[in-house]
Amino acid sequence: MAQFPDESKDGAFERQEDAFRRIVGKDEDLPAIPGRYHLYVSLACPWAHRTLIVRSLLGLKDAIGISIADPVRDERGWAFHEGAGHGPDEAEGFRFLMEAYRASDPTFDGRVTVPVLWDRLEKRIVNNSEDDICRMFQDSFAGPEAPNLFPAQLAAEQEALSRYLYENVNNGVYEAGFATRQDVYEMAARQVFAALDELEKRLQGSKYLLGEVPVESDWRLFCTLVRFDAVYHGHFKCNLRRILDYPALSRHLNDLHGLPGIAETVNLDHIKRHYYVTHDDINPTRIVPVGPAVVFAG
Numbered sequence: 001m002a003q004f005p006d007e008s009k010d011g012a013f014e015r016q017e018d019a020f021r022r023i024v025g026k027d028e029d030l031p032a033i034p035g036r037y038h039l040y041v042s043l044a045c046p047w048a049h050r051t052l053i054v055r056s057l058l059g060l061k062d063a064i065g066i067s068i069a070d071p072v073r074d075e076r077g078w079a080f081h082e083g084a085g086h087g088p089d090e091a092e093g094f095r096f097l098m099e100a101y102r103a104s105d106p107t108f109d110g111r112v113t114v115p116v117l118w119d120r121l122e123k124r125i126v127n128n129s130e131d132d133i134c135r136m137f138q139d140s141f142a143g144p145e146a147p148n149l150f151p152a153q154l155a156a157e158q159e160a161l162s163r164y165l166y167e168n169v170n171n172g173v174y175e176a177g178f179a180t181r182q183d184v185y186e187m188a189a190r191q192v193f194a195a196l197d198e199l200e201k202r203l204q205g206s207k208y209l210l211g212e213v214p215v216e217s218d219w220r221l222f223c224t225l226v227r228f229d230a231v232y233h234g235h236f237k238c239n240l241r242r243i244l245d246y247p248a249l250s251r252h253l254n255d256l257h258g259l260p261g262i263a264e265t266v267n268l269d270h271i272k273r274h275y276y277v278t279h280d281d282i283n284p285t286r287i288v289p290v291g292p293a294v295v296f297a298g
């Protein structure tokens, strides 16, 4: 059976659309007030991870609080309670993220996903699209001193690159991992490695993807690279090569990991336990592998 039967067509995984897309700073009733909005994340999730990184890079830790879910989900979905590297929801006292979705739309019947940006004043979800949330943090919350992760002069190139990264790398590994037919899996896995080969070449000639300074596209890639050898290589069967086998991709991964505020957003224990334990269609024994010994340094 497919991991998400409603999102599987002919053995291929097609991701559901994000349901909440309001924008702080643009929608009139949503001014960018520090402390009003709260971010629900899992440290395991690559999409949520990017919002956490952007929040950190832009200096928004005081302005936007977070609640971190238990990386292991059961049929009740993402949950907040005490545990290693996660805890209860101090903002609203939710025990399950599902409560936030129900409060926002009692008819919601899709998958309850992280990340979620929550409005503590109106008590409803603002947005559950990580792309929107990252952009909002930059456009509506970041101060003039903060780095610009979306430089205007690179906008068209960055948009095309981000789409490429999403389709071939970020979501590509899921297409390989959630495939339920051999041919679909093979095509998806080969597509992932064709893209990694391309990116390796690109990074041989450039420190970051679009020049000397990291932008949002680099972090988009980082969120998949940092999980790759630990989970996508084994659990999602993307095993033609490891990131360790790519010198330039490894350097990029380690350079980014070493930047201030980043290592603390990376939790390999949550990452490994989430994938290997929660996706029990793929890994019915739920055994979490002991390796790899080396994922990244720096």
Ligand SMILES: N[C@@H](CCC(=O)N[C@@H](CS)C(=O)NCC(=O)O)C(=O)O
Binding pocket: 015, 018, 044, 045, 046, 047, 077, 111, 112, 113, 114, 115, 128, 129, 130
């Ligand atoms: N909003 C994201 C998707 C986020 C997402 O899929 N998050 C996963 C964790 S990595 C999730 O929360 N899954 C919950 C579930 O599958 O029930 C997107 O646009 O692609």
